[in-house]
Every structure is written in C-alpha cells, then in structure tokens.
Amino acid sequence: MRTANTKLLAVLDAFTRDRPRLTLSEIARAAGVPLSTAHRLVAELSSWGGLERDEDGGYRVGLRIWELGALAPRGLGLREAALPFMEDLYEVTHENVQLAVREGHEVLFVERFAARGAVTVLTQVGGRFALAPTGVGLVLLAHAPAEVQDAVLAGPLERYTRQTVTDPARLRRLLAEVRRAGHAISDRQVTDDAVSVAAPVRQRGAVVAALSIVVRGDAAGVVRPYVNGVMAAARGISRSLGD
Amino acid sequence: MRTANTKLLAVLDAFTRDRPRLTLSEIARAAGVPLSTAHRLVAELSSWGGLERDEDGGYRVGLRIWELGALAPRGLGLREAALPFMEDLYEVTHENVQLAVREGHEVLFVERFAARGAVTVLTQVGGRFALAPTGVGLVLLAHAPAEVQDAVLAGPLERYTRQTVTDPARLRRLLAEVRRAGHAISDRQVTDDAVSVAAPVRQRGAVVAALSIVVRGDAAGVVRPYVNGVMAAARGISRSLGD
Numbered sequence: 049m050r051t052a053n054t055k056l057l058a059v060l061d062a063f064t065r066d067r068p069r070l071t072l073s074e075i076a077r078a079a080g081v082p083l084s085t086a087h088r089l090v091a092e093l094s095s096w097g098g099l100e101r102d103e104d105g106g107y108r109v110g111l112r113i114w115e116l117g118a119l120a121p122r123g124l125g126l127r128e129a130a131l132p133f134m135e136d137l138y139e140v141t142h143e144n145v146q147l148a149v150r151e152g153h154e155v156l157f158v159e160r161f162a163a164r165g166a167v168t169v170l171t172q173v174g175g176r177f178a179l180a181p182t183g184v185g186l187v188l189l190a191h192a193p194a195e196v197q198d199a200v201l202a203g204p205l206e207r208y209t210r211q212t213v214t215d216p217a218r219l220r221r222l223l224a225e226v227r228r229a230g231h232a233i234s235d236r237q238v239t240d241d242a243v244s245v246a247a248p249v250r251q252r253g254a255v256v257a258a259l260s261i262v263v264r265g266d267a268a269g270v271v272r273p274y275v276n277g278v279m280a281a282a283r284g285i286s287r288s289l290g291d
Numbered sequence: 292m293r294t295a296n297t298k299l300l301a302v303l304d305a306f307t308r309d310r311p312r313l314t315l316s317e318i319a320r321a322a323g324v325p326l327s328t329a330h331r332l333v334a335e336l337s338s339w340g341g342l343e344r345d346e347d348g349g350y351r352v353g354l355r356i357w358e359l360g361a362l363a364p365r366g367l368g369l370r371e372a373a374l375p376f377m378e379d380l381y382e383v384t385h386e387n388v389q390l391a392v393r394e395g396h397e398v399l400f401v402e403r404f405a406a407r408g409a410v411t412v413l414t415q416v417g418g419r420f421a422l423a424p425t426g427v428g429l430v431l432l433a434h435a436p437a438e439v440q441d442a443v444l445a446g447p448l449e450r451y452t453r454q455t456v457t458d459p460a461r462l463r464r465l466l467a468e469v470r471r472a473g474h475a476i477s478d479r480q481v482t483d484d485a486v487s488v489a490a491p492v493r494q495r496g497a498v499v500a501a502l503s504i505v506v507r508g509d510a511a512g513v514v515r516p517y518v519n520g521v522m523a524a525a526r527g528i529s530r531s532l533g534d
Contacts, residue, residue, distance in 0.1 A: 052295040053299045114365070115399065
C-alpha cells in the first residue's frame with residue numbers, strides 16, 4: 049500500500065529535467081494519484097515552498113527545495129570546496145570544466161563552467177549521463193564497487209559516436225588503466241569533436257567525485273597539456289575536503 | 292492536527308545551514324515527533340534519496356533533493372542564465388560577485404564567486420541575510436510589494452556596523468534613490484571594510500533577482516568604476532531571461 053508520504057514524494061518525482069513545469073493534471077497522472085489527492089498534495093507542498101505556481105497556473109519546483117538541496121554535502125558542499133580550483137582551471141584554459149559524482153549507474157553533474165567559445169558538451173548541472181563514455185564517468189566507474197562495475201559492464205553499453213567503447217572487455221582494461229594512471233581520457237566517445245581529461249577527487253581515501261576538462265579535438269592532438277592541470281586541481285579539491 | 296505529510300516536511304526542515312548534520316534523536320526533537328515516528332520518516336526519506344547517512348550514523352540532506360532543487364527556476368535556472376555574465380564580471384574584477392533573490396523578508400544567495408584575495412563577505416550560496424543592509428537586498432526591497440517594504444521598515448532594523456542604516460525614514464529615501472538610479476550602493480553597512488554595488492535583474496518586467504559586486508573600501512573611494520559593469524551584467528542576465 050502506498051502511504052501518504054510515498055504519494056507526496058511521487059508528486060516531487062513528477063518533476064524532471066525534461067518536464068520541469070507541470071499542470072495539476074499532469075502531476076496527478078505522473079504521480080498516479082486522483083486529481084483531488086494531487087490538489088491537496090500540491091497545496092501542502094506549495095505552502096511549504098517546495099512547489100511554486102507560475103502566472104499561467106503551471107507548477108515548478110520551489111526555492112525551498114533548492115535551499116535544502118544546498119545543504120547536501122555531495123551537491124553544494126562538494127561544489128563549494130571545488131569552486132576555487134575550478135575557477136583557476138577555467139581561467140587558465142577557457143575550456144569546459146566539469147565536476148560530477150556517481151548516482152547509481154549514472155554520472156550526475158554538480159558544477160560546470162562553460163566558455164561561450166568552447167566545444168559543445170551534452171551535460172547540464174543537475175543533469176545525468178551514462179558512466180562509461182564520459183571522462184568523469186570512467187574515473188567514477190574505475191573506483192566504483194565491483195557490483196556497480198559488473199552491472200555497467202553487463203550492458204547494454206550505448207554507442208554515441210564511432211569512438212564509443214562498447215566492448216565490455218576493452219572497457220574493463222580501460223578502467224584498470226584509469227586506476228593505474230590516476231586519470232581518464234575519453235576520446236570523442238560522446239561527441240565527434242570533443243575529448244575530456246578527468247581525475248578523481250578523494251575524501252578520506254574514497255573517490256567521491258571526478259573533475260574534468262572537455263576540449264575540442266582528439267586525444268592524440270590536444271589532450272597532453274591538460275592532464276597535469278586537471279590532476280593538480282583534483283588533488284587540490286581532495287586536500288580541501290580532507291583526502 | 293498534523294498530517295503525515297506535515298511531519299515528513301518537518302523532518303526536512305530540521306536540517307539548516309547551522310545544523311546540516313543531525314542524529315536521529317536530534318531530528319525527532321527538531322521535528323517534534325516521537326523517536327519511532329522519526330525513524331520511519333527518516334527511513335522513507337533515505338530510501339527515496341532525500342537523506343543520506345554518513346559513516347558515523349548521522350544524517351544529511353541527500354543528493355536527490357539537490358537534484359530536484361536544480362529544477363527550481365529561481366535557483367539553478369536563474370543561475371544558469373546569470374553564470375556567463377557573472378564569469379565575465381569576475382574575470383575582469385577578481386572581486387566577489389553575488390546573485391540573490393528575495394524570500395519573504397530575507398535575501399537568499401543563489402550564486403557567489405569569491406576570489407581568495409577578495410574582501411571577506413558574510414554570505415554563502417544557499418544562505419540567507421537581512422534585506423536592508425546589503426546591496427542586493429536594497430535592490431530587492433526597493434522593488435518589493437509595498438506590504439513587504441512596510442513590514443521591513445517597521446523593523447527591527449538590525450545594526451551590523453556604524454554605517455548600517457537603521458532609521459526607517461532614511462531607508463525609505465534610500466529605496467527611492469535605488470529605483471531612480473537603477474542601482475544600489477551599500478557602503479560598509481554589513482562589514483567595516485566592504486562596499487557593494489547591486490543592480491536589478493528583470494524578467495517580464497518584474498525584478499526577480501539582484502546582482503552585486505562586493506569590494507574592499509568605501510563608496511567614496513572605490514565604487515564608481517564598478518557601477519557600469521554591474522548594471523551592464525544585470526541587463527545582460529535580464530535579456531537572456533526575457534526582460
């Protein structure tokens with residue numbers, strides 16, 4: 049049986065990156081509750097500040113949720129520690145600089161600096177992506193528990209470009225190499241014109257996040273000069289977290 | 292009577308910027324529920340991802356809340372629109388650059404860039420502050436509904452420094468000047484060594500946020516060169532929001 053609380057959380061779950069604005073009937077449908085129940089739950093959440101109604105009668109996630117989320121140590125806490133190092137890396141390179149954590153079998157991006165002239169990346173802050181093809185994902189997967197690695201390697205491994213590694217055996221070798229080298233390189237695995245270099249962020253010995261830079265080009269051409277900078281910045285963040 | 296949902300939200304409300312990590316009994320006390328109820332609510336929130344347990348058995352806000360909060364238009368949505376303009380302003384000045392919205396009778400900071408060498412400010416992302424003494428707060432208060440202005444002016448107006456304006460009549464004149472000039476200057480009203488310049492961010496005609504730069508010094512000495520930069524950046528953000 050679904051409790052009242054389960055239904056309340058289902059109302060919140062109705063809001064996604066693809067559908068950040070919903071009408072009352074859309075909320076009812078997504079949460080699987082009658083319209084009258086949705087009405088009551090939405091009223092409760094709105095008076096708390098968790099939902100906000102716009103001029104056209106649609107609902108969006110409210111600032112109270114954002115404010116609470118700012119207390120999440122893996123969200124804003126991590127990001128506050130990382131920001132000075134990300135700013136330095138961004139200022140020197142003017143390329144995309146990204147910070148991500150692992151949520152289950154996906155990457156969740158918690159911060160991103162993107163210059164207007166930099167190569168296009170598919171990620172957004174608060175957005176998710178597959179682990180295997182991204183630089184940050186390779187780092188996070190390389191240091192994930194064995195059962196997470198096994199589940200991801202069991203597939204399916206989605207192909208984004210001709211360069212995407214979809215062979216589990218090859219991916220497993222790549223992960224071993226990431227652990228050995230202390231950084232990951234994703235060479236045009238997500239888009240045809242971008243390569244990323246990523247390095248692990250550690251706290252009390254565990255890899256809690258990954259930092260990357262994404263630049264136009266391929267691994268052979270452009271990536272070397274960035275490796276030391278990304279690794280140094282990631283170590284700086286780790287130190288400020290208490291590595 | 293308190294509903295199940297009210298209690299669930301009270302558990303979330305137990306977490307604050309001053310107390311971001313709580314034990315189960317602290318949660319029970321803060322939410323005003325028996326320990327057994329707190330245990331069940333915390334379990335529900337944890338399995339949803341809204342709370343996370345640390346190694347020492349304490350609870351913190353979970354990444355799921357952060358992820359949902361990223362959908363709030365006044366949080367991350369506003370911040371995404373503002374980021375390129377804030378980056379430019381930061382890169383030119385290397386001073387503190389802040390973005391804030393009004394929540395009730397307070398300022399809520401949604402983004403902040405702070406250089407390591409810049410003057411110390413008392414604000415944090417996700418943190419709140421009084422409206423009246425801050426540059427961003429003066430802008431937001433100047434454009435707030437009359438009943439908000441009346442309530443804030445009715446006091447008490449807290450004093451932070453000898454410069455803090457605590458006289459309601461003087462504050463009201465200051466707000467009129469902010470509307471006339473299109474920017475606000477808070478001259479050492481929060482700390483003795485900092486002055487801030489703030490300008491309004493508009494969306495569909497309404498002031499939805501304020502942008503500021505906070506520099507070491509006082510209004511007479513250092514503030515002039517920054518006024519145009521802050522106003523131009525705030526107009527840029529407004530334009531990208533659809534002013």
